[in-house]
Amino acid sequence: MSKFAGKHFAILGAGRSGLGAARLARLHGAEVTVMDEGAPEKIKSALDKQHAEGFRTLSGQAAKDLVVNPGDYDLVILSPGLDAGWPFPKKFTDAGVPLTGEMEFAFNLTDMELVGITGTNGKSTCTELIAHLFNACGKKSVPCGNHGMSLSEVVSSGVPYDVLSLEISSFQLETIQNYRAKASLWLNFAPDHLDRYPGMEEYYAAKARIFENVTGQDVAIVRAGETVDTGKAKKMTFSAYGAEADWTYQGGRIHAHPDGVVFDVKSTLRGRHNMENVMAAMMACQVHGLSLKDMRAALNGYEAPAHRCELVRVLNGREFINDSKATNLHALEACIGAMERPIVLIVGGKEKGLDYTPLRASLNGQVRAMVCIGEIAGALKATFQDLLPCQTAVDMADAVQQAAQISKPGDSIILSPGTSSFDMYTGYAQRGEAFRSAVQSLN
Incomplete structure (x- = not known):
């Protein structure tokens, strides 16, 4: 019997994450309604995609006027652009409907291994680089999450990836419950999204949840000098700016200190900040069994992503x-x-x-x-x-x-x-x- 047969889920947000969640929920037997407060004429493209796959939608004023009664829905799934404390999601939680985020929903429906990447800057570059290294070294991977396909899209596709390279925003981490990864990356932290959060402490607390469920068998890969609680995970550090760390970069060379390995970087990526992305990516892939020799070869000819220096x-x-x-x-x-x-x-x-x-x-x-x-x-x-x-x-x-x-x-x-x-x-x-x-x- 399908996991969610007879259940009715509300999916808030008609964009890519919402479409992925709708697909995944239906795949497991749920009836879904996709809802978005955006004016129908402004989100026509997104609504057209939902309708093309046969999903029921509610948008604009109809969504704003919706009255939610206890028992109307069994679960509400939140797209990461929405805050659970906003009036629209609160209609559901005030009526006793359990709420989960799109990423958490997908995480609970897959057993694929993943690397989780967060930070204020560099996430997308690092996420793409990790997927590139895995693929070049024989492990099937894809960049996803807050970058590219949503996690729900990946899981609902049925493609059996060996390891997922998962970029995670603070918005996605706000609604986790069980999420954890074997390798979790904290690239950096700086002021951002102060239009979403009351202050820096709230933004920091959301991001730091990436380590909330880690175990002693997991690894936390953290930029040297960052003060973040990595929980039970083994902590490893990197730096391209002279700080003491497990991996460092100086004069065009990466020093992987625990192994005593030193090598030249041959890549189109520019700047020290990108060398930190390279180190963090290689450390994460090493946790999943890739050798330094194979990864060095995979870096050759790697093209820097568009729109990033x-x-x-x-x-x-x-x-x-x-x-x-x-x-x-x-x-x-x-x-x-x-x-x-x-x-x-x-x-x-x-x-x-x-x-x-x-x-x-x-x-x-x-x-x-x-x-x-x-x-x-x-x-x-x-x-x-x-x-x-x-x-x-x-x-x-x-x-x-x-x-x-x-x-x-x-x-x-x-x-x-x-x-x-x-x-x-x-x-x-x-x-x-x-x-x-x-x-x-x-x-």
Whole structure:
């Protein structure tokens, strides 16, 4: 008999995570209704996908007006973009309906091994690199979770992966109960998502739950100097910035200290922050049985992911670099610190409640001009115009034109926004493509 036969589940959020959860719930016999408060005309594409697979949906005002009575639903499954404390999910929990997150729901329905990756920055790069290393070394893997396919999509597909490379956001960790992994990665922690959390302590506490259920047989891989409780797991550390650690990086070489192994890094990944991603990824894969020799070979020819310190073009002696994935201050600072040329910086986007004044100390004279875009363009200009030339632009094409005009041969013109893109774009990828297109249009 199917696990959830005769059960009725409400799935909140009609996007990719919601669709994956709907598929997985139906696969196990549940009747599902997918609900989203978004206006139907604004989420038409998502609703069309749900309808194409035969799922019942409730959207817009109909979802907002829904009255939930005790016994109406057996479970409510939350997409990670929604907060369990918001009024819509609370309709269900106030009526006594158990709530779980999409990732937790999928975790409880699979026995596939996985590596869990969290951190404020570098998660996607590290997640992709781990999957690449596994696949290149003979273990079938896929990057998923908060990056690429949702965990529910992967589990419902029926594909038997050897190890999953699972990027996990703080939002997904808010609703875990049983989740754990053999190798858990804590890449870094910095201010972010203060539009979602009351303060840093709440954001930190959500992320730290990645270690909540670990056992003595598990491994916690943590950036040296980070203060986080790793529970019962064996702790291993890495650093590319001179700190004492189990793995370190210096002068283009990685030192794997417990094994006494030293090797050159041959990869298209740029900057020390990416060398930390390489070390963390290799340490996680080693926990799952991959050899250093095989992983070194797999790193050769690895292409850096799009929108992450990605070289788009060299024109008139200027590098144009797309770092649209830098959606917070820490990522922006990491990008600046990884570069060797003078920088003309394109920065700005959605107002997320972040304080940009700490960036003043990170410019180091290397950023010699700024072009500010988006909701926070005016505020950024006011923050930095006493330090260096600052201009505002109406859109990406205008920003690229202005940056090109004020730059000099030998400069790097970098889109590294330091905030989210949703004021102007559907996500960082669309923003990065707009930058690419504007750069390619330059004469």
